[in-house]
Amino acid sequence: VEEAFVSALLCDVGTPALLQLVSDLEREVDRCFDDDTIACSVERLHSSVGAEIARRWSMPEPVAAAIASHHEPLSADGKRTESTAVATIQLARVLADAAVAGEEPALPPDALAILNLYPDDLATLAGRREHVLAAIEAAS
Amino acid sequence: VSERFDFVVIGSGPAGQKAAICAAKAGKRALVIERARAVGGACVHHGTIPSKTLRETVLAVRGLARRSGGAMGRMAASSSTEIRGLMTRVERVIGAHEDYIATQLARNGVAVWHGQARFVSAHEIEVRAPSGSVSRAWGDHVVLAVGTRPRTPPGVDVDHEHVFDSDSILSMTYLPRSMVVLGGGVIACEYASIFAALGVEVTIVDSGARPMAFLDPELTSGFVDAFRAHGGRYLASCRAKSARHDGLAECEIVLDNPAGHERVTAEKILCALGRVANVDALALEAAGLATNDRGLIAVDDEGRTAVPHIYAAGDVIGPPALASAAMEQGRHAIRHALGLPSGTAASVSPIGVYTIPEIASVGLSESEALARFGGCVVGRAPYRELARAHIAALDDGFIKLVADPAGEKLVGVQVLGDGASELVHVGQMAIAGGLEIDALIETSFNFPTLAEGYRVAALDVVKRRP
Numbered sequence: 001v002e003e004a005f006v007s008a009l010l011c012d013v014g015t016p017a018l019l020q021l022v023s024d025l026e027r028e029v030d031r032c033f034d035d036d037t038i039a040c041s042v043e044r045l046h047s048s049v050g051a052e053i054a055r056r057w058s059m060p061e062p063v064a065a066a067i068a069s070h071h072e073p074l075s076a077d078g079k080r081t082e083s084t085a086v087a088t089i090q091l092a093r094v095l096a097d098a099a100v101a102g103e104e105p106a107l108p109p110d111a112l113a114i115l116n117l118y119p120d121d122l123a124t125l126a127g128r129r130e131h132v133l134a135a136i137e138a139a140s
Numbered sequence: 141v142s143e144r145f146d147f148v149v150i151g152s153g154p155a156g157q158k159a160a161i162c163a164a165k166a167g168k169r170a171l172v173i174e175r176a177r178a179v180g181g182a183c184v185h186h187g188t189i190p191s192k193t194l195r196e197t198v199l200a201v202r203g204l205a206r207r208s209g210g211a212m213g214r215m216a217a218s219s220s221t222e223i224r225g226l227m228t229r230v231e232r233v234i235g236a237h238e239d240y241i242a243t244q245l246a247r248n249g250v251a252v253w254h255g256q257a258r259f260v261s262a263h264e265i266e267v268r269a270p271s272g273s274v275s276r277a278w279g280d281h282v283v284l285a286v287g288t289r290p291r292t293p294p295g296v297d298v299d300h301e302h303v304f305d306s307d308s309i310l311s312m313t314y315l316p317r318s319m320v321v322l323g324g325g326v327i328a329c330e331y332a333s334i335f336a337a338l339g340v341e342v343t344i345v346d347s348g349a350r351p352m353a354f355l356d357p358e359l360t361s362g363f364v365d366a367f368r369a370h371g372g373r374y375l376a377s378c379r380a381k382s383a384r385h386d387g388l389a390e391c392e393i394v395l396d397n398p399a400g401h402e403r404v405t406a407e408k409i410l411c412a413l414g415r416v417a418n419v420d421a422l423a424l425e426a427a428g429l430a431t432n433d434r435g436l437i438a439v440d441d442e443g444r445t446a447v448p449h450i451y452a453a454g455d456v457i458g459p460p461a462l463a464s465a466a467m468e469q470g471r472h473a474i475r476h477a478l479g480l481p482s483g484t485a486a487s488v489s490p491i492g493v494y495t496i497p498e499i500a501s502v503g504l505s506e507s508e509a510l511a512r513f514g515g516c517v518v519g520r521a522p523y524r525e526l527a528r529a530h531i532a533a534l535d536d537g538f539i540k541l542v543a544d545p546a547g548e549k550l551v552g553v554q555v556l557g558d559g560a561s562e563l564v565h566v567g568q569m570a571i572a573g574g575l576e577i578d579a580l581i582e583t584s585f586n587f588p589t590l591a592e593g594y595r596v597a598a599l600d601v602v603k604r605r606p
Contacts, residue, residue, distance in 0.1 A: 001299070001300040001301045001308070001311065002301050002311070002312070002313045003311070003313055005301075006313075060222050060224065060313050060314075061222075061224075062224060109271075112270065113177075113270065113271075114177075116175075116176060116177040116270055117270060118175075118256055118268070118270050119268075119270075119272055120421070
């Protein structure tokens with residue numbers, strides 16, 4: 001639970017670090033990069049930068065590994081703890097986005113398979129929607 | 141349409157595996173239904189295998205420190221030590237075990253279906269896969285080997301972050317400075333002694349007067365002494381009224397003991413207050429079954445439930461809830477269903493408890509022998525009298541032999557200390573083979589070994605003969 005929570009919380013920590021870097025670079029070279037280039041670079045690099053930040057913060061290695069691969073395709077043959085953590089992050093993201101948007105989540109089949117979730121497990125998770133929204137409300 | 145099998149086994153833990161393989165070896169068509177992604181049950185994924193992997197690391201480091209007089213292997217565990225770092229091999233160990241079980245089932249022609257089982261009738265079972273697809277199986281016989289999950293009593297707020305149960309304890313990220321273990325059973329004592337050996341300040345809160353009360357009192361008092369020597373605190377006859385994280389920095393446990401209420405704090409809590417059967421989704425009523433007042437499946441001596449063609453085996457039927465016993469129960473159920481004899485050796489099942497120090501027992505304890513025969517003769521071999529124990533720097537431990545009132549026939553063996561779970565098998569074979577105490581004296585054992593203690597203890601029995 002602890003590792004899954006920390007991994008999901010920090011999975012995009014590379015994004016603000018990269019944006020800060022871009023901002024510093026823009027100041028240094030005195031020119032602006034176009035938004036698409038920035039977005040593309042952040043999308044491509046934020047996982048590996050985030051993992052490096054987690055390692056420098058002395059986070060447990062499974063947390064860093066999960067951040068590094070949180071956008072990677074899942075494989076049931078992969079390392080068990082790592083694939084479970086990544087599947088948890090991917091499913092949590094889909095559920096959270098859907099809860100905020102008030103839509104039905106498009107559940108990722110690979111993540112469901114790795115987490116071995118049955119329809120009744122998903123119904124239990126769906127029942128937590130109000131709780132999740134209340135937590136978001138309280139934190140904002 | 142249901143696919144027809146001679147035996148449908150629900151669950152692939154030790155009981156389910158052995159039941160299915162026993163049926164297949166007898167030429168019967170067997171199906172195993174497993175809810176989890178891989179075969180093996182809680183034994184492989186949450187309990188026995190992972191905890192013993194951690195324990196093995198602790199023992200290896202501790203043994204090195206002892207044998208080198210502290211020059212090497214000093215355990216430097218601290219609150220920044222990652223639990224996973226102490227059991228890096230666990231994925232490989234679990235994977236190897238899963239592969240071996242899956243291969244063994246396949247080699248014997250056992251079908252394995254992945255899904256959640258639910259009785260439609262006493263013979264027919266619906267299996268729903270995680271994808272939602274549904275299959276049906278018909279079993280002439282059914283074996284329930286669905287295992288158990290941790291029980292969470294009222295007042296204990298298990299959050300798997302600060303307050304763990306025995307299935308989640310090894311998911312803890314860092315080694316805590318302190319831990320309260322609720323319970324005095326096998327799982328509680330195993331984890332308590334492992335964490336104490338790692339330098340964690342562990343307190344066991346046990347409602348009983350002594351832990352693991354089904355064991356010989358000499359074994360349990362030896363365990364408590366060793367646990368206290370490692371800095372552990374054992375609180376007997378004490379119940380946790382409430383146990384929860386305070387939301388800030390520590391866990392708070394309010395104890396209800398004979399002296400009144402006491403408040404204990406710890407960084408983490410392990411709740412190991414029993415387990416409940418995994419039967420909620422089975423729709424037992426459709427098969428004409430129900431759980432007993434303890435939430436378990438009641439069976440007769442042959443493993444039969446109230447519905448004669450449905451057997452149950454393993455943790456789901458209750459104590460002793462050991463993997464070795466579960467395997468035997470699974471085999472026994474099938475052999476009974478097929479009208480085959482189980483053999484007399486199967487009645488002498490050992491008990492192994494992987495505490496530090498290790499505990500093992502087979503046959504009758506001293507009190508059981510006294511109750512059965514009206515008397516008995518006991519002989520002991522303390523480890524301090526064995527050369528191998530000195531060489532390996534094993535301070536505490538003993539082999540205890542229990543003989544009939546004449547001091548001639550071996551009826552029980554209890555062992556405390558390193559190697560106990562292996563050593564007990566010498567006694568098991570001696571009891572199963574009906575060996576006399578004198579045979580252990582006349583037997584030549586390797587020197588130096590701990591097994592040599594059997595001869596020392598047998599000589600002690602002879603000395604005490606009436």
